[in-house]
Amino acid sequence: MSDPADRLARALARVDGAFEGETAPERLLLEGRFEEAAAAAGNDRVGVFVRAAAALARGDLAACREALAGGDGAEAHALRALLAAKEGDLAAAEAALDKAAKLTRRAWPWVLRCGLREGANDFGGARLALEEALRREKEPWLWAELARVEERNGVIPRALKAAERAIAGEPSLPHRRLRAHLLECWREHDEAAAEYARALKDAPADPGLLFSRSRVLSAAGRMKEALADARAAEASSGGDEGLLAWRLQVQLLAGGAAAATAEARRRVKDRKTSPDLAGKLRFLLAYALLRARRWAPAAEALGELAEGLPEGDALARRASFYRTVALLLAGSKVPRPLERLLLLGLGVDPPYTATAAMLKAIVGADVVFNNVMGDEMFEFLRALNPVVRAVNYHQDNDEGRLAALMLKECAAGRRAAFVTRGNAIVYGPLGSLMLERAKAKGWRWRCEPSASSWEFIVGRQAPDPFAGRGMAVLDSRAAAAGLLLDPGLPTTVFFNMEVGEDAVADACRALAGQRRPDAPALVLDHVVGQQPQRWTAAEVESRRDHLSVSAIVHYPAVERSPA
Amino acid sequence: MSVATVYLLGLGVSPRDHASVEVLQAAASCRKVLASGLNAQDRKFLAAFAPKGAVTEAPAPAAAVAALLAEARAGRPAALATPGHPFYFSALGGAVVAACEAAGVPWKSFGAVSPMGVGLSAVGATIGTTIHGLQSFEHAALAGKAVTPNPVWPLVVYFYEPVTAASFAAAAARLAGFYPPEHLVVWCSGSAGGRRTTVAALAKEGASAGPDAVLYLPAKAKSSAALGRTDAHRIEGKGPAAPAWITD
Numbered sequence: 001m002s003d004p005a006d007r008l009a010r011a012l013a014r015v016d017g018a019f020e021g022e023t024a025p026e027r028l029l030l031e032g033r034f035e036e037a038a039a040a041a042g043n044d045r046v047g048v049f050v051r052a053a054a055a056l057a058r059g060d061l062a063a064c065r066e067a068l069a070g071g072d073g074a075e076a077h078a079l080r081a082l083l084a085a086k087e088g089d090l091a092a093a094e095a096a097l098d099k100a101a102k103l104t105r106r107a108w109p110w111v112l113r114c115g116l117r118e119g120a121n122d123f124g125g126a127r128l129a130l131e132e133a134l135r136r137e138k139e140p141w142l143w144a145e146l147a148r149v150e151e152r153n154g155v156i157p158r159a160l161k162a163a164e165r166a167i168a169g170e171p172s173l174p175h176r177r178l179r180a181h182l183l184e185c186w187r188e189h190d191e192a193a194a195e196y197a198r199a200l201k202d203a204p205a206d207p208g209l210l211f212s213r214s215r216v217l218s219a220a221g222r223m224k225e226a227l228a229d230a231r232a233a234e235a236s237s238g239g240d241e242g243l244l245a246w247r248l249q250v251q252l253l254a255g256g257a258a259a260a261t262a263e264a265r266r267r268v269k270d271r272k273t274s275p276d277l278a279g280k281l282r283f284l285l286a287y288a289l290l291r292a293r294r295w296a297p298a299a300e301a302l303g304e305l306a307e308g309l310p311e312g313d314a315l316a317r318r319a320s321f322y323r324t325v326a327l328l329l330a331g332s333k334v335p336r337p338l339e340r341l342l343l344l345g346l347g348v349d350p351p352y353t354a355t356a357a358m359l360k361a362i363v364g365a366d367v368v369f370n371n372v373m374g375d376e377m378f379e380f381l382r383a384l385n386p387v388v389r390a391v392n393y394h395q396d397n398d399e400g401r402l403a404a405l406m407l408k409e410c411a412a413g414r415r416a417a418f419v420t421r422g423n424a425i426v427y428g429p430l431g432s433l434m435l436e437r438a439k440a441k442g443w444r445w446r447c448e449p450s451a452s453s454w455e456f457i458v459g460r461q462a463p464d465p466f467a468g469r470g471m472a473v474l475d476s477r478a479a480a481a482g483l484l485l486d487p488g489l490p491t492t493v494f495f496n497m498e499v500g501e502d503a504v505a506d507a508c509r510a511l512a513g514q515r516r517p518d519a520p521a522l523v524l525d526h527v528v529g530q531q532p533q534r535w536t537a538a539e540v541e542s543r544r545d546h547l548s549v550s551a552i553v554h555y556p557a558v559e560r561s562p563a
Numbered sequence: 564m565s566v567a568t569v570y571l572l573g574l575g576v577s578p579r580d581h582a583s584v585e586v587l588q589a590a591a592s593c594r595k596v597l598a599s600g601l602n603a604q605d606r607k608f609l610a611a612f613a614p615k616g617a618v619t620e621a622p623a624p625a626a627a628v629a630a631l632l633a634e635a636r637a638g639r640p641a642a643l644a645t646p647g648h649p650f651y652f653s654a655l656g657g658a659v660v661a662a663c664e665a666a667g668v669p670w671k672s673f674g675a676v677s678p679m680g681v682g683l684s685a686v687g688a689t690i691g692t693t694i695h696g697l698q699s700f701e702h703a704a705l706a707g708k709a710v711t712p713n714p715v716w717p718l719v720v721y722f723y724e725p726v727t728a729a730s731f732a733a734a735a736a737r738l739a740g741f742y743p744p745e746h747l748v749v750w751c752s753g754s755a756g757g758r759r760t761t762v763a764a765l766a767k768e769g770a771s772a773g774p775d776a777v778l779y780l781p782a783k784a785k786s787s788a789a790l791g792r793t794d795a796h797r798i799e800g801k802g803p804a805a806p807a808w809i810t811d
Contacts, residue, residue, distance in 0.1 A: 324588045324612060331611055347583065348674055355676065357580035423680060425689040432689035439687065439797045447684040449576070451583060451674030455648070459573060459674040462664075463650040463657040469704035470721075471651070471679060475695035478716075481789040485698050488710045494691065 025050045034058040049075045056082055074103035078112055085116050107133035107142060114149065121533055123153045123526045124546030140169030144178055153526040153548045156186045157394070173202050180212065187373050187392035189220035207237035211246060215375045219390055223254035245280035252288060253382055261288050279305065279315050283322075290322065290383040293363070295330035299323050321352065322383065328356050329363060329384075337364040340410040341438040342417040343424035343431050343447040346372065348456040349529055350421055351380040358448050359384065365417035369406050371430075372421050381419065393420070399430045407434060410443055423452035427494060427550075453524075454492035457554045461522060461532070464490045466557035479507035487514040487558045495551045508541035515558050522554040523547070567640040569631050569663050571656050572596075573648030573675025576721070576752055576775050578605040581676035587612040589673070595634045595641040597621035599655055600723070602774075609644060618644075624655050628662045635668045646775070647723055648675040651701070678721035678751075682779040685751035686798050688717060693796040695786065702726075706733035714741045714783035719751075722776045731769025738762050742783055747803050751777040759802030781806055 025047065028037035034054040041047035041054075052067035056079060064083055068076050081096035093116050100109040110133035117125035130146045143166035150159035163179040176199035183192035196213035203209060214229035230247040237243050251260040264281040267273045273281070282305050289298035302323035309316035342361045347353025350372050362368055367387045370377055381388045391402055409416040418424060424431035425447055438445040451459070454473050458464065472489040476496050480503040485491055493511060497504060512519070517538035524532050525547050532554070535543065540553055547553075570589045575581020578601060590596050590613045598606050599621040610618040621627045621643065634641035643649050649656025649672065656672075663670040679699040688694050696716035704710050705720060712718050720734055738748075744763035750756055753773040760768055762780070785808045787794045797810045805811040 320588055320591065321584060324584050324591060327612060328584070328587070331608070349585070352585040352588075353583050353674060355575065355581050355583050359584075423683070423690075425683065425687065425692070427691035428689070429692055432692040435687050435689065436796070439799060445687070447687060449581065449676045449680035449684040451575075451676055452680060455677045455680060456674035458650060458677075459648050459672050463660050465657065467651040468654070468701055469710050470698065470700040470719075471677065472698045473679070473690060473696065475691060475790075477790055477792070478695040478786065481786075483696060483713075483715055483786055483789055485696055485713055485716060486710045489698060489700075 029054055052079045061086060074100040078109055081112060090120055105136060107137040121531060122546060123149060124548055127153060140166045144175055147178055151182060155549060156182055173199055184216050185373050187390060189216040189390060192216040205236040207233040207240060207243060211243060218250055219375060219378050221389060226250050227254045241274060241277040245284060248284055257288055261285055279309060283315060283319055287383060290326060295326045299326035299330055302326060325359060328359055334360045334363045337361055337415050339444040339446040340415055341434060341443055341445040343435060344417055344419045345423035345450040346419060347451040348422060348453060351377060353451045361448060362417055366414035367409050368417045368419055370419050372419060393430050395429060399433045402430055403433045403437060407437055423450045426452050453552055457492055458490055464556045476507040479510045482510060484510060484514060490557045491555045493553045495547060495553060497549045504544055505541060508544055511555060512537035512541060520556055524552040565638055566668050567635045567638050569635050569659060569668055569670045570640060570642035571649040571659060571670060571672040572642050572644040574644060574646055575676030576647060576678055576681045576777060578646055579608045586673050590642055593617055593640045593642045597627050597643050599643060599645045600652060601646060624658055627655060628659055631659055632662055632666055632668055652723060678719050678777045681777045682719040682751050686749055686779050688796055693794060695790055695792060702730060702734040706737050712741050715786050717782050718780045720778040722772060722774055724774055726769055726772035726776055728769045731772060732766045735766040745803060747781055747805050749779045749798060751779050757800055759800050761803045781809055
């Protein structure tokens with residue numbers, strides 16, 4: 001670890017872990033003490049690098065440029081790349097990194113390239129850069145970086161494999177925490193709890209780890225264990241108010257509502273309670289009203305809470321959200337659904353994109369199966385329905401098992417709601433299978449329409465002047481086969497990269513062929529909620545190796561439609 | 564004083580069912596919400612979330628744009644609310660965004676349930692599993708030949724405005740140029756939701772259509788041979804038959 005650029009790369013890439021053997025100026029640099037680092041740096045190669053890096057880090061581009069004058073080593077080119085990136089010239093940055101990469105066989109120029117591409121929202125390109133870095137060095141921290149980038153690409157199975165390689169090389173706390181986090185994202189809550197348990201062997205009283213394990217245990221429905229961890233986290237934190245509020249929330253969900261609300265009320269009245277904690281506890285009390293289906297009082301309490309908090313405050317936003325939920329349910333009688341199977345895709349950004357009809361269906365269901373990651377979703381669903389179970393659908397031939405699990409409830413005459421992201425029957429083989437089985441059984445079913453990918457894209461971007469004509473969606477496999485749609489409609493194309501390189505290229509060419517090569521294409525290469533990259537129709541073909549396995553490309557309507 | 568945001572709020576095809584929590588939250592933050600195309604019941608529904616007196620009928624487009632910008636410049640968030648989504652409900656949404664961008668006023672919009680989503684959900688056709696393409700046409704664009712259907716894919720037609728016998732018949736006539744008379748049509752929303760009819764009978768059915776009318780036509784031809792995938796799914800209900808490869 002003698003290369004300062006290597007360390008800077010790691011610092012820039014936010015890699016956890018120790019940096020051994022730094023000289024003092026470099027340590028200061030890594031600690032963000034840029035002025036002190038520059039002052040302490042000598043005139044040798046390392047000193048020049050530290051001064052330039054410090055200038056760059058504090059935003060003094062002129063000083064950075066001056067420090068770099070005449071430098072022609074790999075580090076100098078790397079810093080030139082960072083300088084160019086700061087000035088918005090990504091092509092120059094990539095070119096400088098090409099030079100750096102030729103001067104060293106080390107991995108770090110490719111890690112910097114990964115960081116630059118991430119900064120430009122090119123996560124597919126970031127992945128390609130890290131793969132090259134790993135061809136040069138198979139270091140555990142590079143695997144951890146790859147895991148992080150794959151997570152941003154939305155490809156959790158690959159991220160998990162990379163995290164496992166990181167642990168195999170270095171079974172450290174950060175790597176275990178990373179894998180546990182990914183397992184949580186993948187809704188493998190039991191396995192995430194097990195990984196947190198392994199991490200806790202290294203740091204048994206770490207309140208953050210205890211809280212994280214409590215959260216995944218709660219998601220797994222293991223409420224007693226979740227409460228035990230919540231208590232331990234609170235105790236080891238020395239009175240952290242957030243952890244106290246979490247413990248009370250778990251207590252409320254674990255069957256201790258009376259005790260939890262009594263304690264919350266007592267603490268709210270206590271003058272020693274901080275305003276921050278009092279707000280959290282007032283939210284908890286309103287949440288208890290939601291759980292009791294007292295929608296109108298809950299809406300009132302949440303409205304008062306939100307109004308008393310500063311605009312933009314996280315708790316104010318949470319209270320405002322639940323106030324709207326409560327108002328929607330208070331406004332009319334919530335009928336018991338007539339259907340046995342309820343397919344509820346809560347849209348692109350659940351729970352915020354849930355519709356009025358979906359809320360009522362969740363309230364009316366006998367059992368709710370949740371396929372959306374995150375504690376926020378469990379908090380939301382458990383506010384509306386006491387029976388919420390986790391399902392973790394991965395599209396790896398697990399449709400049959402999960403459909404049987406959920407449809408068993410329908411067979412017993414209960415109303416089962418399957419809650420997932422997006423639309424339950426758009427690229428959702430599980431929803432589709434359950435629907436077909438329900439139809440075959442003659443059961444009543446309902447699939448609530450949702451604000452899914454194409455609606456989200458059309459709605460969030462600048463208005464398409466021809467959107468008034470309608471819209472279209474297409475699978476890239478269909479485009480590859482020449483089964484196209486009128487390009488006079490704004491068209492959202494779901495790419496499938498598993499069909500092979502030639503078929504993907506055929507699809508890109510066919511879609512570009514309907515438009516001009518320089519026609520715009522909005523590329524959502526990792527998650528639909530991202531700010532799209534703006535490519536041309538021709539670039540979708542030439543840069544297709546940057547697309548993730550489930551990329552979505554939106555082609556705005558062309559003015560003239562074929563007759 | 565800082566300039567506030569202008570929101571463009573789409574309440575979906577059937578606003579009282581399809582309005583999303585985030586859209587209603589945005590409405591709650593505005594003291595001026597201009598409702599365009601919403602009926603009295605939908606306006607009342609929306610008003611329950613917004614501050615008292617905030618929801619009013621949108622004036623003529625130029626006045627609506629001016630009112631929204633004036634509110635935002637005064638530091639107060641304001642909103643335009645429509646059925647569907649403002650960007651495809653009418654030209655007003657685009658005009659508001661253009662004016663905001665010209666004036667440096669921030670704007671924000673959200674996704675909203677579209678007729679396409681309503682059509683899929685009503686018949687239980689599953690994109691990516693049983694069908695691999697779907698097209699959705701505003702009735703006048705279809706009738707006016709601004710766009711051309713490809714009958715190899717299912718098709719959705721929607722209205723978003725009071726339907727007249729003439730406008731309905733015009734859309735039906737265009738469809739008749741692409742589909743055989745006996746081809747299945749499913750009504751997807753409103754009081755006629757779930758009813759099945761044919762392309763030939765469609766022209767006479769305009770009287771059943773409300774402004775949230777959405778029609779779904781399954782594909783005329785089977786695409787699975789070209790894709791190596793299945794087109795098989797069921798369209799439930801009594802009435803005209805679905806195409807042979809769709810399990811009826």
